Amino acid sequence: MVGSGVRLRTIDGVPPRPFLVSVTALRRSPAATVQHERRCGPLDGLAVTSTRVPSGAEVCVDVDLEAVHGGVMAHGTVSAPWEGECRRCLGTALGTLETEVRELFEPNSADDDTYRLRGEQLDLEPLARDAVLLELPQAPLCAEACQGLCPTCGANLNEGECSCEAQPTDPRWAALDALRHET
Ligand SMILES: [Zn+2]
Numbered sequence: 001m002v003g004s005g006v007r008l009r010t011i012d013g014v015p016p017r018p019f020l021v022s023v024t025a026l027r028r029s030p031a032a033t034v035q036h037e038r039r040c041g042p043l044d045g046l047a048v049t050s051t052r053v054p055s056g057a058e059v060c061v062d063v064d065l066e067a068v069h070g071g072v073m074a075h076g077t078v079s080a081p082w083e084g085e086c087r088r089c090l091g092t093a094l095g096t097l098e099t100e101v102r103e104l105f106e107p108n109s110a111d112d113d114t115y116r117l118r119g120e121q122l123d124l125e126p127l128a129r130d131a132v133l134l135e136l137p138q139a140p141l142c143a144e145a146c147q148g149l150c151p152t153c154g155a156n157l158n159e160g161e162c163s164c165e166a167q168p169t170d171p172r173w174a175a176l177d178a179l180r181h182e183t
Pocket residue numbers: 086087088089090091141142143146147148
């Protein structure tokens with residue numbers, strides 16, 4: 001919800017609405033003029049499953065704004081740090097997402113495919129939120145080489161081998177395994 005009390009707090013000179021861009025000059029000049037904008041700020045409530053943008057972390061929108069017939073095209077990237085639970089070892093997984101965006105802002109946005117342009121004000125926040133929610137990893141890994149947990153004892157195998165693997169295989173089971181592998 002735009003204009004909530006939380007957003008009115010100003011931290012170290014960061015404007016309360018960092019994603020609000022004035023496009024007055026762009027709208028008045030001839031077509032094919034590009035306005036570059038890089039806007040960063042904290043956005044609360046960005047989460048999917050166990051993965052989220054940490055509270056207070058900055059989401060950045062880096063776009064070229066281009067006047068097109070009927071509106072403004074925003075083309076560039078959205079980036080944000082994320083934290084979640086590793087799907088193999090259940091430890092903390094950290095990363096940074098960056099995703100490309102190409103979205104149209106229109107004065108009378110009737111459908112869900114475009115964003116609303118309000119007068120000379122273009123709000124990049126909804127675009128940033130949508131892009132981050134689409135890109136947040138739903139089942140992340142702490143590292144590509146994560147060893148996960150031992151299925152028998154639950155030990156974290158990233159911290160070393162557990163005693164399960166050191167145990168000699170019962171010869172009776174070994175015979176059964178051999179049979180299984182033949183089929
Ligand atoms: Zn892991």
